[in-house]
Amino acid sequence: MVFSSLEFLYLYLPFCFLIYFLIPAKRLALRNAVLFFVSLIFYGWSEPIYIFIMLFSTFVDYFCGYNVSKHLDESPKKAKLYLIASIGINLSLLFFFKYYDFFADNISKIPIFSFVKPLGLTLPVGISFYTFQTMSYTLDIYLRKAKVQKNIITFGSYVTMFPQLIAGPIVRYSDVDDELRQRAHSFVNAAKGVRRFVCGLAKKVLLANTAGAMYELMTETVSSTPNFVAAWLGIVFFAFQIYFDFSGYSDMAIGLGYILGFNFPENFNYPYISKSITEFWRRWHITLSTWFREYLYIPLGGNRKGLGRTCLNLFIVWFLTGFWHGASWNFVIWGLYFCLLLIAEKLFLKRLLERLPVFLSHLYSLFFILIGWFIFISCDLLSPFSYLSAMFSSPFVGGFALYDLLRTFPFIVILCIAATPLPKKLWSRLENKEAFKLVLCFILPLALLLCTAYLVDSSYNPFLYFRF
Amino acid sequence: MKNVFDKLQVIIVSAVLLTVSVLILIIPDKTFSENENRSLETAPKLSAETMATGEFTETLGRYLADQFPFRDTFISIKAYGELLSGKKENNGVIYCEGDTLVPRTDINPNRLYDNLKCISDFSKRTGAEVTVAALPRVADVYSELLPVGYPKDIDRDIWKNYADAAKALRVNTADVYDVLCESNSYYRTDHHYTTDGAFKTYEILASVLGFEPFDIDYFKISRVTESFCGTSMRTSGFYFAEKDEIYLYRYPSDDRYKIVADGEEIELYDMEKLDTTDKYAVFLGGNHARVDIALESEDREKLLIIRDSFADSIAPFLALHYDLTLIDLRYYTDSVSRCVREEGIDKVLVLENISELVTAKNLTYLRME
Numbered sequence: 148m149v150f151s152s153l154e155f156l157y158l159y160l161p162f163c164f165l166i167y168f169l170i171p172a173k174r175l176a177l178r179n180a181v182l183f184f185v186s187l188i189f190y191g192w193s194e195p196i197y198i199f200i201m202l203f204s205t206f207v208d209y210f211c212g213y214n215v216s217k218h219l220d221e222s223p224k225k226a227k228l229y230l231i232a233s234i235g236i237n238l239s240l241l242f243f244f245k246y247y248d249f250f251a252d253n254i255s256k257i258p259i260f261s262f263v264k265p266l267g268l269t270l271p272v273g274i275s276f277y278t279f280q281t282m283s284y285t286l287d288i289y290l291r292k293a294k295v296q297k298n299i300i301t302f303g304s305y306v307t308m309f310p311q312l313i314a315g316p317i318v319r320y321s322d323v324d325d326e327l328r329q330r331a332h333s334f335v336n337a338a339k340g341v342r343r344f345v346c347g348l349a350k351k352v353l354l355a356n357t358a359g360a361m362y363e364l365m366t367e368t369v370s371s372t373p374n375f376v377a378a379w380l381g382i383v384f385f386a387f388q389i390y391f392d393f394s395g396y397s398d399m400a401i402g403l404g405y406i407l408g409f410n411f412p413e414n415f416n417y418p419y420i421s422k423s424i425t426e427f428w429r430r431w432h433i434t435l436s437t438w439f440r441e442y443l444y445i446p447l448g449g450n451r452k453g454l455g456r457t458c459l460n461l462f463i464v465w466f467l468t469g470f471w472h473g474a475s476w477n478f479v480i481w482g483l484y485f486c487l488l489l490i491a492e493k494l495f496l497k498r499l500l501e502r503l504p505v506f507l508s509h510l511y512s513l514f515f516i517l518i519g520w521f522i523f524i525s526c527d528l529l530s531p532f533s534y535l536s537a538m539f540s541s542p543f544v545g546g547f548a549l550y551d552l553l554r555t556f557p558f559i560v561i562l563c564i565a566a567t568p569l570p571k572k573l574w575s576r577l578e579n580k581e582a583f584k585l586v587l588c589f590i591l592p593l594a595l596l597l598c599t600a601y602l603v604d605s606s607y608n609p610f611l612y613f614r615f
Numbered sequence: 616m617k618n619v620f621d622k623l624q625v626i627i628v629s630a631v632l633l634t635v636s637v638l639i640l641i642i643p644d645k646t647f648s649e650n651e652n653r654s655l656e657t658a659p660k661l662s663a664e665t666m667a668t669g670e671f672t673e674t675l676g677r678y679l680a681d682q683f684p685f686r687d688t689f690i691s692i693k694a695y696g697e698l699l700s701g702k703k704e705n706n707g708v709i710y711c712e713g714d715t716l717v718p719r720t721d722i723n724p725n726r727l728y729d730n731l732k733c734i735s736d737f738s739k740r741t742g743a744e745v746t747v748a749a750l751p752r753v754a755d756v757y758s759e760l761l762p763v764g765y766p767k768d769i770d771r772d773i774w775k776n777y778a779d780a781a782k783a784l785r786v787n788t789a790d791v792y793d794v795l796c797e798s799n800s801y802y803r804t805d806h807h808y809t810t811d812g813a814f815k816t817y818e819i820l821a822s823v824l825g826f827e828p829f830d831i832d833y834f835k836i837s838r839v840t841e842s843f844c845g846t847s848m849r850t851s852g853f854y855f856a857e858k859d860e861i862y863l864y865r866y867p868s869d870d871r872y873k874i875v876a877d878g879e880e881i882e883l884y885d886m887e888k889l890d891t892t893d894k895y896a897v898f899l900g901g902n903h904a905r906v907d908i909a910l911e912s913e914d915r916e917k918l919l920i921i922r923d924s925f926a927d928s929i930a931p932f933l934a935l936h937y938d939l940t941l942i943d944l945r946y947y948t949d950s951v952s953r954c955v956r957e958e959g960i961d962k963v964l965v966l967e968n969i970s971e972l973v974t975a976k977n978l979t980y981l982r983m984e
Contacts (some may be wrong), residue, residue, distance in 0.1 A: 153679045155670075161636045164629075338621035353696075371723055485808050547721050550764040557701030584620035591624055592631045592935045599635075601691035603683050604706070604852060 148192035149313070149610050150399045153350045153602050156595075159189065163309075167407070172456040179327065180408065186307035190272075197271040200240065205303045207236050208281045209296075209454055215288045216295035226289060237278045242266070243300055244271055247476035272315030272610075277439055277572040281306050284320040284441055285488075292321040295317075295420040299340050301327050308404035312395040316414040317434040319441075330408035340405030343595050347398025352598040353560060355392035358384045359457070361555060365548070369537050370529055372546030378537035380552055382517050387562045390418065393432070419566045423500055424488040424515055434473070436522055437465050457493075461486050481522040488515055638684040645682065645739075655681040687854065688738050694852035703762050711760035715803045716847035716856060720754045722775050724973035728780050734965055735784040737981040741955045743919070746823055748789040748816065749777055750808065750925050751967040753847070755792065756801045773973060789823040802859045804962045805845020807895055807969070810862045810928055817932035822916070824962060826936045833894035834864040839886070843894045861894055864931065872934055873911050876903040883908075883931050885891040894972030900925035906930075908939040917958060921951070921981075929966070944977035951981055 148155050163185035170177050191198040202600045218225035248265035284305070296302040300503040305327055311318050341383035357595030368374075395551035399412035404411040414434050421427040428436055444464050450457040464485070469482015492500070521538070525531035564570065577583040648655050659665065659674035683689065691893060697705040704710060707716045731747070738745035755774075758767050774792060781788045796799070800812030808816065814831065821828035843859040862886060874881050876899065885900035899906060902924060918937035921924050926941055933939055942951060953961070965972075972978075 153683060154675065154676055156634060157636045157639055157679070158675075161629075161632050192672050195667055197670060300710065334618055334622045334625055338618075338624045342627055344626070357702075358698075367721070371721070527709065545765055547719070550762065554701065554703040554762060555762040556698075561700065566770065582622070584624075588620060588623045588627055592627050595628060595961075596689075597629055597696060600689040600827055603680060603686055603689040604693040605680065 148189055149603065150320065150396065151348060151356075153596075155601070156599070156602075157182060162578040163188075164406070168332075176301060177330065179298075179301045179341045182309075183304040183307055186304065186309040187314065189309040189606075190312060193270065194269060200244075200271055200274075201277075201307055202439070204237070204240070204277065204281050205306045208284050208306065209299050209302050210234055212285045212288050212295055212302075213297070215458060217283055219289065219291070229287050230289045237282045241274060241278045244274055246470075246474045262328075266417050270474050276315050276317055277306065277312055279317050279435075280311075280319070282444065283317075283438065287319060287321045287324075289481065292326040296327065308409075310407070310409075314393070314400070315432070315434055316397050316400060316411050319399075320399075320413050320496075322412055326409050332408045336405045336408065340402040340407075341591065342402070343405060344399050344402030345591050347395040347400075347402060348564070348596050348598050350391045350395030350398060352601045354565060355388050355395055356601065357558065358391065358562060359388040359550070361558075362388055364551065366528065366534070368546045368548055368551070369470065369534055372548075373533060373537035374545035374548055375537065375540075375541045376543075376544040376552060377548035378534060379517075379612060380548065381534075382520055382524075382538070383559075384386075385417070386536075387566070388390075389520070389523075389567060390415070390431055402570075417566065417568050419513065419516070420509070420568070421491055421516075422505065423497060423512055426490050427512055428485065428489070435468070439468055443467070456476065460489055461490060464495060465489070473526075475526045477522055477526045481519060484519060484522055526543060549552050558602060618700070627717075635684065639679065639682070640683050642682070645902045651803075657682075660919075663820055685879065687852075690852040691854045695855070705851045705853065708847045708853065708857070709765075710851070711757060711762070711764065712854055713760070714853075714856035715757050715760050715805065716755075716845070716851055716853055717757055717761060717851075718806060720770055720975050721751055721968070722970050726975065726978070727773070727776055727973040730972055730975070730978040731777075731780045731784050731786050733825060733978045733981045735786050737932065737949060737952070738786070738963070741952050743955050743960055744787070744841060746787045746789055747772075747781065747965040747972075748791055748820065749967065749972050750816070751792050751795050751801075752968060752970055753801055753806055755969075756799060757765075757794050758796070773969060777969065777973065780942070783961070786793065787823070789820055791819050794819060802843070802845050804843065804848035804853075804856060804859050805839075805895060806926060807928065813865060813925075813929040815933060816879055817929055820933070820964070824964070829932075829935060830868070834866050836862055836864055838862050839897065840889050840894055842971040845895070849892070861889075861897065864898070866931075866935070869934075871907050871910065872909045874899075874906065876900065881906075883934070889923075895924070895928075899930060899941075901927070902943060902946070903941070904938070904943055906941040908934050908941075910934075910938065916962065917960045919951075919955060919958075919960045919963045921967065923967045923971050926966050926967060944975075944980050947980070950983040952984055 148159060163181070166185070167178055167181050169182060172178070173613075174535075187198050190201055206534065211229045215227040215233075217228045237363060250268065251263045251265045254260045278528070284296075284302075288295055296305070305320065305323060308318075362381055362384035363383060365377050368377040369381060384393075394415035401411045401413070412434055414432060416430040418427050418431040418434065421430055444460055447460045447463065448456055465482040465486035466479060467482070469478045469480070469485075472478040473483065488496075500511065503511075521531075521535065526535075528534050565567065632948075640695050644657050645655055648654075656674060657677040659671050661677055662669060663776065665671035665674075674826070694705040696779075698710055703783060704719065707719045709719060711717055734745060734747060737743075752770075754761065754765075755770055758765075758770070761767065776790070780786075793807060794815050796811055798812070798815060801807065801810050802809055812958045818828050838860050838864070841858065845859055848856060848858075857973065869883055872883065873882065879980075881900050883899065884897055886897065888894060888900060889895040893901065908930060915938050916931065916936070917940065919940045919942065920933075922941045922943050923945075929939065930939060940960065942954065944951075954960070957974060965973075
């Protein structure tokens with residue numbers, strides 16, 4: 148199930164909040180149990196069979212985490228063994244469901260391995276998100292960043308927690324360790340959550356979906372009448388779609404978290420205002436970058452072992468980051484493309500950029516980000532090469548491109564403004580005014596109903612992370 | 616007092632969610648949507664099997680979207696929202712001045728030449744005298760209302776290419792484009808011509824097919840509805856636009872024909888359709904694979920029409936002069952050539968919308984022996 152659906156908003160959400168809040172706040176363990184239970188329903192919504200993966204993950208990581216903690220002091224070697232077991236099992240799950248077909252497909256091209264056949268399994272939704280989350284539990288215990296959770300139900304509620312289960316933010320166990328044991332439910336937090344959720348929903352439904360529909364339209368125009376304007380407009384619309392979709396999803400997750408008494412980490416920080424690619428990756432999908440930094444880059448030695456080793460470490464991290472986004476070569480290329488840019492910036496480009504006028508460094512960043520998105524979508528395009536050639540040659544404008552550009556211009560302006568911190572600045576000026584709070588009492592339900600209208604007439608409501 | 620607005624915000628939003636959920640549960644299901652002209656999803660059956668395969672939840676999703684309380688209002692709100700954000704269109708329909716709803720025309724005319732070739736080969740093979748009348752689209756007719764930047768040249772190019780190809784293949788054509796575009800005789804909310812447009816087309820066809828058309832005074836014109844929400848209105852959700860009127864051009868004894876549609880006897884006008892949403896179906900009762908209209912008392916020339924829905928409203932006029940056979944290649948599975956041979960057809964008229972004519976694959980069925 149996805150948040151931006153009628154069944155989530157009008158069946159699932161009222162149902163699960165009703166039972167959750169009917170249980171007295173004092174019985175936190177019971178509330179956690181409810182959370183565990185409703186999250187399993189959420190997860191099993193479209194593929195009930197995969198609930199077993201969820202239960203399996205919960206059990207394995209509970210067991211391993213318990214043993215890591217038990218042996219950590221007297222026999223670290225044993226602890227390490229359980230840690231490796233946990234990581235191994237999680238990664239095997241991920242590999243089996245997500246990457247097996249990719250490797251099978253590639254290997255079978257070698258004549259002697261032609262007997263290897265892809266399995267064609269449906270990818271369990273969100274598997275890349277939650278395997279990373281559950282791995283962080285044993286890792287955090289091993290790194291002494293969190294205490295062991297002895298209640299398997301409470302631990303299960305962390306593993307399966309529906310707000311961030313299928314599209315992040317990737318919540319590390321240490322982020323919510325304390326809140327699983329003790330947390331406050333209040334109207335102030337709930338209101339904060341409701342505002343954040345509605346904002347995220349609007350981003351997803353009103354901005355991302357409409358931008359996505361325009362992106363699809365542009366790819367059609369490019370394939371029938373290739374031209375420069377349509378090709379770039381298509382990439383720009385995709386850039387807006389994935390940003391508002393992804394950050395909208397994170398907003399909804401964070402909002403739901405507030406309502407349930409959790410504080411999830413922020414995931415996006417206006418990535419498109421970056422002045423360099425290095426900055427972009429500090430602002431884009433922050434929890435994923437953090438995960439790779441904490442559990443891979445730093446353990447590999449980070450940047451403390453000389454330039455050569457740093458470059459190798461970056462290569463490993465970005466190869467995997469790219470691969471994490473999908474089992475397809477273009478994602479690997481996408482990751483390595485950013486790796487190259489980051490190394491270039493580290494070596495000399497950064498100093499050069501700092502001397503340039505600000506608008507040029509913005510232009511530089513946006514250009515390379517957009518080219519990145521082209522690589523990202525290239526596996527979905529009918530003919531990526533003719534799309535690429537439309538971006539850099541061919542007629543300037545043609546087909547419906549000019550008409551679509553003109554009519555969506557106001558919408559593009561809205562998208563641009565919404566991608567900057569301006570709305571946030573306006574918000575913080577108004578936030579504490581009583582009159583504004585009153586107005587919000589009307590804006591919130593109206594925004595919710597407007598999103599509902601868009602969902603009822605949903606000719607276009609994709610789930611972009613089916614591959615992640 | 617401090618958090619009163621916070622409380623209020625939470626309570627109002629929860630109330631909206633709960634109210635809608637309750638409405639979903641208590642409002643009785645509809646089985647058919649008049650507006651969308653399709654059956655609606657009804658409550659999914661709950662069983663261990665449907666649950667395990669995920670079929671239950673899948674149906675539930677469609678069911679919710681179909682049975683959502685105030686569905687049409689929500690769809691209208693969305694359409695209005697798209698206009699407000701400046702997009703000028705919704706679901707591929709452009710909202711133009713005077714409540715004129717124009718479907719976008721981005722089509723790939725890749726079948727233009729092939730289709731005309733099929734027609735010309737068919738003419739050669741059967742020996743029947745074939746005429747093609749391509750009908751303009753709403754965007755051609757109301758082109759002056761289209762927003763700035765709309766690629767009208769693409770639309771015009773299609774017509775030019777059509778004319779060139781027809782000439783090269785020596786296909787006989789009836790040119791209705793100018794007359795229909797100048798007289799604006801199309802509905803504002805639907806993609807069809809009005810009955811007036813059908814009459815004008817009939818007049819032009821008279822000179823091409825060679826018969827003496829009846830004068831407009833021969834017909835008794837009456838308005839049969841003023842609440843016609845056409846296809847463009849229904850797909851776009853622009854329900855706030857003014858509705859269309861439908862006129863019928865009746866004439867003496869227009870009920871004496873024997874009309875058989877797919878084995879069933881029908882009449883020229885199915886007045887019951889005026890009580891449904893798809894009011895254009897008043898003409899011959901809507902789409903059929905094959906319709907035969909004959910006057911049993913006389914022996915007349917036989918005209919075969921390769922049709923789309925435009926043919927339905929012109930059929931009453933042409934029936935004054937010919938025994939008609941209307942064949943829709945989207946549904947007809949038999950050989951048209953055989954039909955021409957067996958029925959002793961004299962003339963064939965391909966009467967289709969230009970979009971259909973340059974994109975549809977089904978004209979290749981004309982190649983069937």
